[in-house]
Amino acid sequence: MTENHCKDCYAHGAVINKLDNATIKLDEAKYERLLLRDEMRGMVSMKLFFWIMGISATIFILIGGGLWKTNEGISQLDKSQGIMQEQLQQVQKTLSKLNEHK
Structure with a gap:
């Protein structure tokens, strides 16, 4: 019985x-899965960060260019307004000269 007991x-x-x-x-598999999940979260966070930065830069460039x-x-x-004012002054001078001669 002890032999059977020992075998058991x-x-x-x-x-x-x-x-x-x-x-x-x-x-170990759970730990690796958790590490992979955290790594994927980090990658997603970085992708989101770069997308947001790209969109922000594009908007900044568009606004700056606009x-x-x-x-x-x-x-x-x-x-154009300056040129128009100069021409108006010349016309006024010409008119005043014409009025002086009358």
Whole structure:
């Protein structure tokens, strides 16, 4: 009976050892999955960060370019207004000279 008992204990020990090994492997797999999940979250976070930065830079460039064009347009209008004022002054001078001669 002791021999059978020892064989049973040995068999139980082997089963327990296999269960422990399986548990360890399962824990390692869970840990690797958690690491991979955290790594994927980090990659997604970085992708989101770069997308947001790209969109922000694009918007900044578009707004800056629009303002530059607007400023360019305003300066062009100012030049045109200056030319018109000069021409108006010349016409007024000519009219005043004509009125003086009358």
